[in-house]
Amino acid sequence: MIKITNLSYRYPDGTLALNxxxxxxxxGEFVVIAGKNGCGKxxxxxxxxxxxxxxxxxxxxxxMYTSDRSRVMDIRRMAGMIFQNPExxxxxxxxxxxxxxxxxxxxLSTEEIHKLVEKSLRAVEMHEFRDHTPRxxxxxxxxxxxxxxxxxxxxxxxxxxxxxxxLDPDSxxxxxxxxxxxHENGTTIVYVTHLLEELVHxxxxxxxxxxxxxxxxxxxxxxxxxxxxxxxxxLPPIIELSRKLRDSGIIDRTTFPLSKDExxxxxCQLK
Amino acid sequence: MNDLFFSFIPGNSILxxxxxxxxxxxxxxxxxxxxxxxxxxxxxxxxxIFAAFVFACKLPLMHFVRSVRPMIIFFLLIFLMQLFFTEGxxxxxxxxxxxxxEGLILGTILTLRFVFLLIFAALxxxxxxxxxxxxxxxxxxxxxxxxxxxxxxxxxxxxxSLSIYxxxxxxxxxxxLRDAQFSRxxxxxxxxxxxxxxxxxxxxxxxxxxxxxVAMAMESRCYQSTGRxxxxxxxxxRYDHLFILLYFFVVVxxxxx
Numbered sequence: 001m002i003k004i005t006n007l008s009y010r011y012p013d014g015t016l017a018l019n020x021x022x023x024x025x026x027x028g029e030f031v032v033i034a035g036k037n038g039c040g041k042x043x044x045x046x047x048x049x050x051x052x053x054x055x056x057x058x059x060x061x062x063x064m065y066t067s068d069r070s071r072v073m074d075i076r077r078m079a080g081m082i083f084q085n086p087e088x089x090x091x092x093x094x095x096x097x098x099x100x101x102x103x104x105x106x107x108l109s110t111e112e113i114h115k116l117v118e119k120s121l122r123a124v125e126m127h128e129f130r131d132h133t134p135r136x137x138x139x140x141x142x143x144x145x146x147x148x149x150x151x152x153x154x155x156x157x158x159x160x161x162x163x164x165x166x167l168d169p170d171s172x173x174x175x176x177x178x179x180x181x182x183h184e185n186g187t188t189i190v191y192v193t194h195l196l197e198e199l200v201h202x203x204x205x206x207x208x209x210x211x212x213x214x215x216x217x218x219x220x221x222x223x224x225x226x227x228x229x230x231x232x233x234x235l236p237p238i239i240e241l242s243r244k245l246r247d248s249g250i251i252d253r254t255t256f257p258l259s260k261d262e263x264x265x266x267x268c269q270l271k
Numbered sequence: 272m273n274d275l276f277f278s279f280i281p282g283n284s285i286l287x288x289x290x291x292x293x294x295x296x297x298x299x300x301x302x303x304x305x306x307x308x309x310x311x312x313x314x315x316x317x318x319x320i321f322a323a324f325v326f327a328c329k330l331p332l333m334h335f336v337r338s339v340r341p342m343i344i345f346f347l348l349i350f351l352m353q354l355f356f357t358e359g360x361x362x363x364x365x366x367x368x369x370x371x372x373e374g375l376i377l378g379t380i381l382t383l384r385f386v387f388l389l390i391f392a393a394l395x396x397x398x399x400x401x402x403x404x405x406x407x408x409x410x411x412x413x414x415x416x417x418x419x420x421x422x423x424x425x426x427x428x429x430x431x432s433l434s435i436y437x438x439x440x441x442x443x444x445x446x447x448l449r450d451a452q453f454s455r456x457x458x459x460x461x462x463x464x465x466x467x468x469x470x471x472x473x474x475x476x477x478x479x480x481x482x483x484x485v486a487m488a489m490e491s492r493c494y495q496s497t498g499r500x501x502x503x504x505x506x507x508x509r510y511d512h513l514f515i516l517l518y519f520f521v522v523v524x525x526x527x528x
Contacts, residue, residue, distance in 0.1 A: 014462035049491055059486060083488060087481075088481050088488065090436070091436075091489055101494075105492060105499055106500075107500045135439060225461060
């Protein structure tokens with residue numbers, strides 16, 4: 001579904017943000033891209049959305065290359081993107097108008113636009129806020145609206161760029177549940193984060209460092225085997241605890257809990 | 272921020288239900304009439320029309336006072352300029368200048384004109400949502416051959432819509448910056464120049480970044496200036512036709528007064 005081949009991207013000031021990145025993402029996968037700030041993960045997401053063009057290599061979404069500008073609208077419709085700051089991605093005066101912005105750009109009929117707006121707002125449980133000004137909503141509600149705005153374009157892939165960074169824990173959990181539900185309904189998820197505790201639902205973890213992919217595979221395998229220092233950032237306490245319990249032989253070596261719930265279940269099974 | 276001047280007051284009054292285009296055209300006609308009126312009887316008529324609208328729409332009078340308040344110094348300047356620098360029958364003299372009867376009349380009429388222009392504009396914004404105004408302007412601009420000059424009516428409407436959206440955002444950013452600078456000891460009375468610089472420079476930076484982010488969000492959601500559709504259906508109703516008729520009467524009355 002997404003094929004990235006030898007992708008390099010250099011900013012106009014000469015900084016190399018992506019260095020020969022190769023990545024294949026299949027339909028229906030939930031991929032978490034993690035890494036410390038400045039490792040190139042957001043740049044990678046913007047390359048997939050066609051917002052920036054490769055300096056070298058190629059990015060193809062459903063066989064359409066981002067370098068082919070005649071297909072860029074199709075790519076953006078197929079791969080919707082949500083940004084980190086919910087404040088700066090609103091375009092409409094009201095929640096409803098903001099969600100309608102995408103379908104309006106796709107030249108859909110007024111009737112279709114209203115249907116999509118209703119469906120998307122219900123999907124994120126924000127239909128009661130349709131007449132509100134986005135500005136007055138909480139951070140979590142704003143990010144839900146941003147998600148609804150992307151859903152209104154009926155994408156097959158959703159690209160999320162550190163969408164929970166500015167949210168409180170409750171809002172973060174709500175967004176994660178919504179993302180999980182979308183994934184269960186068949187949407188391909190590419191989720192950029194530096195919070196590893198968020199990858200509990202992921203099928204695959206891609207760890208980036210200095211514009212390169214350092215690890216790519218099953219989250220449990222990577223986190224249980226790779227050295228902490230290779231990630232370039234601290235592991236969440238739950239994962240560190242899981243490692244210590246496993247290394248001490250307290251919990252089963254074949255299991256590696258990634259979340260609080262999984263760890264509790266593993267501990268409850270102790271005899 | 273909800274009590275900002277020129278803000279929309281949700282409602283279901285006759286003005287609220289009118290097509291935005293009718294109201295925009297109405298504002299243009301009323302504005303031209305106000306600029307033409309040079310008698311107190313004409314001004315009294317305009318006051319009556321305005322009062323009738325405010326009463327019919329049950330709008331708070333304070334909303335219009337708030338719309339005029341930021342411009343009071345400007346109005347005062349206009350009034351004083353006319354009062355002191357219009358030649359005519361002298362009323363009384365101050366050391367260097369003479370106040371004339373004609374100056375007093377002209378100053379009052381001119382000031383009233385500006386006040387009415389502002390409060391009628393506030394009447395439009397109070398009864399029409401910002402998106403309604405931009406949709407109305409966009410539809411009206413479609414009738415002009417702008418595309419031949421490479422200008423899209425969608426682009427103009429989008430620019431207006433974003434400008435309206437950015438005003439409260441700028442205000443919020445300004446308040447946050449001001450609080451941050453004050454908490455670090457900035458005293459606007461002691462160092463006004465430093466205060467202006469320390470507020471304006473980061474505010475410009477923040478605004479440029481915000482514009483860049485919004486542009487990227489728009490691009491990501493397939494923005495195109497041509498061929499867009501709209502969720503708003505604008506249709507002229509019974510009241511719109513009635514108001515168009517009413518505009519003719521207003522023009523006739525304006526010519527009489």
